[in-house]
Amino acid sequence: MIRVGFHEELENAETRLLTEGGLVRTQLVTVVEALLDRNLETARVVIQGDDRIDDLYLETQARILNLLALQAPVAADLRLVSAILHSNMHIERMGDLCVNIAKFVLNRHPYPSDSAMTARLNEMGQRAAEMLDTALSAFVQRSVELAEQLTFKDDSLDRLNKGMLGDLKKYAGDEQAFEWATNLVLVA
Structure with missing residues (x-):
């Protein structure tokens, strides 16, 4: 019975990770557009969108750490949990880098x-x-x-x-x- 909840939570973590990845992809495309078009408003949109990415990151991180602490996954499940933690961190960092580029657009305009x-x-x-x-x-x-x-x-x-x-x-x-x-x- 406990393992059913475990696997459901693991699937939810995967879904959150993929959602986060999709948001970051949108941020990436948008910030490149802002940079190339020198569009300050588009740069601001990227900065504002980062909160949602951060929220997904923190929620995924907390829930995965909770799974580790309470469920003690092993073998394939442990590898998946580890992959989610690792990917979650890097995807969130990509979002932060998009914000850095957006701030560059705002601070260096016109160039x-x-x-x-x-x-x-x-x-x-x-x-x-x-x-x-x-x-x-x-x-x-x-x-x-x-x-x-x-x-x-x-x-x-x-x-x-x-x-x-x-x-x-x-x-x-x-x-x-x-x-x-x-x-x-x-x-x-």
Whole structure:
């Protein structure tokens, strides 16, 4: 009887995690749009949306820790609980990073345009959203093959990030533009 409640709570935790992941994906797409369009209102929407993500994170964290303490899961259940805790932390952190980018948009507006850097950021945002989709799908399907794809997808993001560093060099002579470009590299 207790184990039925345990598995139901575990399923609820998975559902909350997937909801949190969906919200963060929306935040990611929205904040990239705010950055590229220099849209202050869209940046504010991202910041306001973070409370819901934080609430889901805290609720999932508390309920999973409660499961650990009261139910003492073992084997596959323990691995799932551990995966939920780990994923929950990283998904919430992604949401926080979206807020940091939104604050950059608010604090650095207006800033110069650099088509190469903004194109890279746009592509990085798209790839990061794809990676989140893949990670959530791998979790739902319990697919090692999908999870292994994340390494290759991350390599392409790393290459784009290195390209951002190369773009930064052209601003070395202009202090204000260099500061802006440096912040874009940090966003990346």
